[in-house]
Amino acid sequence: MSIESRRTGPCLVTGATGLVGNNVVRLLADRGVPVRVLVRPDGPRNDRALAGLPVERVEATLDDDESLVRAVDGAAVVVHAAAIVHIGWQRLDEMRAVNLEGARRVAVAARRCGARLVHVSAIDALGRNADGRLTDEETPAGGWVECPYVVTKREAEATVLAEIDLGLDAVIVNPVYMLGPWDWKPSSGRMLLEVAGGLGVLAPGGSNDFVDARDVAAGILSAIDRGRTGRRYILGGHRRTYLEAWQLFAGVTGARIPRRNVPPMLARCVGRCGDLWGRITGREPDVNSAAVEMSLLDHVSSCRRAEEELGYRYRPLEETVRDAWDWFLTHGYARPRRAAASR
Numbered sequence: 001m002s003i004e005s006r007r008t009g010p011c012l013v014t015g016a017t018g019l020v021g022n023n024v025v026r027l028l029a030d031r032g033v034p035v036r037v038l039v040r041p042d043g044p045r046n047d048r049a050l051a052g053l054p055v056e057r058v059e060a061t062l063d064d065d066e067s068l069v070r071a072v073d074g075a076a077v078v079v080h081a082a083a084i085v086h087i088g089w090q091r092l093d094e095m096r097a098v099n100l101e102g103a104r105r106v107a108v109a110a111r112r113c114g115a116r117l118v119h120v121s122a123i124d125a126l127g128r129n130a131d132g133r134l135t136d137e138e139t140p141a142g143g144w145v146e147c148p149y150v151v152t153k154r155e156a157e158a159t160v161l162a163e164i165d166l167g168l169d170a171v172i173v174n175p176v177y178m179l180g181p182w183d184w185k186p187s188s189g190r191m192l193l194e195v196a197g198g199l200g201v202l203a204p205g206g207s208n209d210f211v212d213a214r215d216v217a218a219g220i221l222s223a224i225d226r227g228r229t230g231r232r233y234i235l236g237g238h239r240r241t242y243l244e245a246w247q248l249f250a251g252v253t254g255a256r257i258p259r260r261n262v263p264p265m266l267a268r269c270v271g272r273c274g275d276l277w278g279r280i281t282g283r284e285p286d287v288n289s290a291a292v293e294m295s296l297l298d299h300v301s302s303c304r305r306a307e308e309e310l311g312y313r314y315r316p317l318e319e320t321v322r323d324a325w326d327w328f329l330t331h332g333y334a335r336p337r338r339a340a341a342s343r
Helices: 019-030 065-072 092-113 148-165 190-199 213-226 242-253 264-281 289-295 304-310 317-330
Strands: 011-014 035-039 055-059 077-080 116-120 170-175 177-179 207-212 232-235 238-241
Touching: 011 019, 019 035, 019 213, 055 065, 065 092, 077 092, 077 213, 092 116, 092 148, 116 148, 116 213, 148 170, 170 213, 177 213, 177 317, 190 242, 190 317, 207 213, 207 242, 207 317, 213 232, 213 304, 232 304, 238 242, 242 317, 264 289
Parallel strands: 011 035, 011 077, 035 055, 077 116, 116 170, 170 232, 177 207
Antiparallel strands: 207 238
């Protein structure tokens, strides 16, 4: 039974201007599902991410229980995709307020209003096997760099599971590294833009699973209809070393193709310099010791459960990278390189 016929009432999406949230909104709209989006009262009125979309906007904030209940009231489903994503040592209090307390308040509101919740978590909220075995939904927590993002995403899952024990109908999805169109901020697409800009001469030594945000959005819609209450679902993708991924990025964008990894000692030295700069300026850069240590790890996971229970599938990685790059070019985030334009 499809999402169009399974439930009455709109689907509320938080984080609707982010990469995954915006793709969810657009996929729901394409399927004719009524969409309600959460917007901040002080947010922009003409946000490009939502311009022209047939959505109902409701004003609410993640720190206000009453406004969240009003936003959720009447919705059949809530997709909670709002979060702060930053790999570093700073911003713990801010992340706890949004990633943890925001998730708790959304979960409470969904339970009180009788809506089904799909909580968009992260692969880093699950455990990592140091021996190289694939992470799955039952892997015990740990094995990552215990930075605020990892800690708060794990805590957010725990608070959602606690609400499930109280009667909430919810599932949790754990996407891997996402790329694709509609990355307005941009978020994870910055890696592609940096390689395209010539900054990818030496790649980190680790690996990751890469997936199209459109396929994650489709997996989220499948979780609404087919996900089992209380279950986690890894929405996985293509396993690549960062060197392999960056070589693909460079080939698609026309940038210089990296040939080797950055030596770990050099990477760690650069990360510590980033930490020092963050302490001096009060603003932590993206390159810091936590981010460096994460980039040296192998992120490998199994999405078999999602494939078997949700019918989850993902497209070829080169298609994802090309579509993401074309979207960035079309929307003015980058300019085509001569080598790429001549192919």
